[in-house]
Amino acid sequence: MRGVVGDALTPELIVNFASAFGTWGGGGPVVIGRDTRRSSSMLRSGAVAGLLAPGCEVIDLGVCPTPVVSFAVRELGAAGGLSITGSHNDARWNALKFIGPDGTLLNAVKSEELLDIYHSSGFASAPGNAFRPVSTAPGVVDRYLEHVLASLDAEPIRRRGFRVAVDFCNGSATGIMARFLGEVGCTLIPLNEMPASQFAHHPAPTIANMHQLVGIMKYINADVGAVINVDGDRIAFATGQGTALSEEYTLPLAAHCRLSRRTGPVVTNLSTSRRIDAIAGRFGQTVIRTSVGEGYVIDRGLEEGAVLAGEGSGGVASLPGAMTFDALQTLGMVLESMATTGVGPGDVVDRLPHLVMRKGELACSTDQVYKVLDIFRDAYSERAPDLADGVRVEWDDAWLHVRSSNTEPLLRVIVEAEAKARADALFEDAMAHGRSAIHARRED
C-alpha cells in the first residue's frame, strides 16, 4: 500500500488500513517499525491509532529496518508487523509493508483478505474499551543480531577484519549495521550514515545511485563497498577498486555464497537475469521462477524448501532464516564467502556469463494493460510464452518479459540476451510492438 504523501496518502487511509490489518490479525499484538522519512512519523501515528482501535497491543521498534520488524514478529509471537517505509522510492513517497505472523510479507491471498476487511470497513473495536498500550521490545535488536551471526561462519570474517564501506542513504540501518560489522571484526567506513528525512541520493540501490560510493572507494582502501536502501532490505555492491556492480548482480553473488555452503533450489522472479541460472547450474541446483514481488518469491521459496530467494532489484533472503529481503544478512553472506574462499564480488561477477539487459517502460492505463498484454501473447504465440505474470518469452540465447507494474500505470519491458545486437533488436521490436498496441487501443 503505497502513495505520494499529501492528497493521495492521507493519515485517514493509514488509520483505515492499520485498523483493517489489526482486525485481520484478530486484535493480537502487532510490531511496528519505520524508516527515517519525515512522513514516516505521521504514518506511525496513524498506524498506532488504527491498530489500538481494534484492541491490538502495539510493539513499537521505532526507526528500524524492515527485516528486523519481520524478525521481531516471529521472535515475539506477534500477530503481524507493519513496516512504515517508502523503501526504494524517493522521499515524496511512503508505504506500509504488511507482515504476517510468520514474518513474511502478506501474499496475494492474505492481501485479498486484508483488502476485503478494508473495503467492508468492518473493523473490530477493542472489546469493552480494553485498549492495549504501546510498548517497546528492548533486546529484540540484540536477538536479531545473534540470529544473523548464528547463520554465518563469523570466525573467518573476524580473522580477516575487512574494511567495509556502506552507503546507508540516511536510512534506518546505520546503527544495527555498525554493531553487526563490529561483531564480525570489520571496520565500517560509513557514508550518508546520519538518519535523515532528506536522502543524499535516490534510495534505490542502482548504479545510478552509487556515484558517491564509487567515488570514494579508490581512496579508502576498502575490501568491499555496498549501498543499501532506507529500510535495509535491498543492497548492491561495489568492488574494492571502485567498480559498481549493478543490483542485478546481488542475487548471483548471494547465490554463489549460499550454494557453496547449502544445497537447494533458488527462487527468483520472471524478470531476473539468467546469470542466476548460471550460478545455480555450477552448483547443480535449479532455479524456480515466480511472478514479480517479494511476497511471491519468498512464499514459493518456503514452499519449495529453497535455500535462497531474491530478485534482480537487489533484494535477497537467505531461507529459511530470513523471512523478508535482508541487506545486512546478504552483506554477511558476501563477507563470509570473501573470508572463506578469498573470492570477492568482483571475481564472482567476472566469471558470470556475459549477458546484456535492456529495460524500458510504456505508459499504459490500467484498463488497457490486459488487452495490450493479450496482443503481446498473440504476437509471440509460436514461442509458447509463460503467462504467469504478463508475457515472458524464451529463446536459447535470450528472453523477453512484458508485464504490468505493481505500483504504477505502466508496462515494463525487459530483454536479456547474450549478444548486445540481439538484445537491442528484441527490445526495440517489443517496444515498437507495445507502442502500436497501446496506440491501437486508444483509437478504439
Next chain:
Amino acid sequence: MRTRSLLKISISGVRGVAGEALTPQVVTSFAAAFGTYCGAAPVVVGSDTRPSREMVSEAAIAGLLSVGCIPVHLGIVPVPTLQHHVRELRAAGGICITASHNPAEWNALKFFGPDGIVLRPNQFAELLDMYHQGVFPRVAAQEIADVRTDRSAAMRHQETVLRAVDSAAIRSRGFRAVVDACNGAASKSAPEFLRALGCRVEELSTDEGDPFPREPEPTPHNLGALCRRVLETGADVGFALDADADRLAMVSEEGNPLGEECTLALAVDHVLTRRPGPVVVNVSTSRMIDDIAARHGCPVHRTKVGETNVVARLIECGGPIGGEGTGGVIVPAINPCRDAFVAMAFALEALARAGGTLSRLRAGLPSYFMVKERVQCRPRDVAPLLRHLKGIYRGRPLDLTDGVKVVWPDRWLHVRASNTEPIIRVTAEAPAVEGARVLVRSLMEYLRPGMR
C-alpha cells in the same frame, strides 16, 4: 438489538465511546480540520488518563501533521494546564483529549483557540464546516513537521497560579489535605501543587495507569472514600477532582462533602471581598451566587451552560470571577477557563485568611438544596418538549437563556438538553431538599406524557 452509540458533537467538543463512535478515523479527520483551521503552526495536544488516550492522541497527531501543523505533545495533563500552555507557547491552538466527567469508555476532543479558550460557537461552526467539507490542504512529505514533546506545562501552570495567591500565608498554616485525583490527569500535578502550598498531602487515587476508581464526576455520592480518608487522617480539607481537573469538589474536616456548588460559592465570596465586580455563572448554577454577590453589592450575569459561554461573557463584562456550579471556577486574570488548581488555591487562601475550619467557612455561606435528574431524550424531541413545558409553566417568570428555567422567589427549576449526551437535564433548587424534590417530581410527571 444493540445499537452503536452515537458521536455527540457540540461546543463542548466531539465525544463518543472510544473506538465505537469516536473512531481513530473520525479523530484524524477532525484533527486535520482543526489543523486547517489553525494554520501550519504549533498546536498543543494533551490527554487525561483514559485507556483510549494513546489511540486518540496518535490519531490527532497524524491528522495535525498531515496539514503541516507542529504538534506539541504534552502527554497527560489537566485541561486547564493545557489551556494555560497554549498561551504560554503562543501556539495556534490546542486539542485536549478528555471526556471530562463522562465514564471511562468515553473520550472526546476539546478544541481551544490561540487564547486558550474553548472555541466559541461561531468558531466551532467554522471548524465543523471544514470537517464536513472533508478536503484538507495536506502538505507534501518534506513539509511534515517533527512532533515536539513538552513536559514543562504542569510546572508553568502551577507557577502562574501560585503567583496569584498569598502563598506565604497559605504555607504558614501548614494545612493537611487529602487529594482524590480519580487516577486522572492531575494525579501527579495536584499533589505537587498542594505541597508547593505547604500542605501535608495525603494522596488518594493518584495512579495515572489505573482505571477510574469512581465515577469521575465529583458529586457527593462519588466521594465516600475521600470522606473516610479525611476523617482517618484528621485532614483540614479533602479535594476531589474530575478526570481532567477542571472541576473541584471539597470535603470538610468533619468528613462531609460540601457539594460541588460550594466550590464556586466559596471562591466567589473570597474574590469579591478583595475585588468586587460582576460575576458570571450559567443558568443552572446555585442561587448562593446571587446571595453572595448581593452581599458584596455586585451584579450576577447568567449565560447558557458551557465553559465557553461563561468565559466569553466574563471577558466582555470584565468580571473578576465566574464559573459553573458543577465545581468549575474561572478567574480570567489567572487562566480564562475552569481551573481546579485556581479553585484549590483560593479555597486554601480563604481558609488561611478566615483562620477557622472549612465547615465554619461553609456555614457562612447561604444554604440551598439542589436535586438533579436526567432523562433520555433524542435531540429531535428536545424542542417540542421544551415548548410543551413553556405551556405548562405559562404565567411564571421564565428564563429562556438555555432551555427553560422556571423561577419562584426562593426556588427554581431548570430543564435543558445536555451538550454532551443525548439526555435532558432537570435541575431544581430550593431552601429545603423536599422542596427541590417536589419540583423535580412534578416535572417528571409532566415529562412522561409530553415525551410520548
